[in-house]
Amino acid sequence: MIRSRNILLTACLAGLSLAGCSIVESPRSAMRRMTRTFTPRAVDADDDSEKDDGQWDFVGDEGRAEYDRERDPDPWYGKYIISDKARSIERNLGIDY
Helix, strand or coil: CHHHHHHHHHHHHHHHHHHHHHHCCCHHHHHHHHHHHHCCCHHHHCCCCCCCCCCCHHHHHHHCCCCCCEECCCHHHHHHCCCHHHHHHHHHHCEEC
8 A cells, every 4th residue: 555655646646747847948949039138129119208399498488488598518518418309498498509
């Protein structure tokens, strides 16, 4: 009786270990799937945050109506280093380049 239980237990453990190995994919296919997941696609980079449509330009004019617009003393700095989004924010604050 104990011998038959040991044989049955061994057979069950062997069956479970073999079934688990068939579920796990090979390292090569797992690496290929992971690489495909992290590869950027053209549809991933559709970001409209850098576009300035000018819908909030009136806010700076209303909020700073009594102040004169300022000129940046280093206009080359704004042309080559500052992004379009940052330039539009500074334009709303009353700073021109």
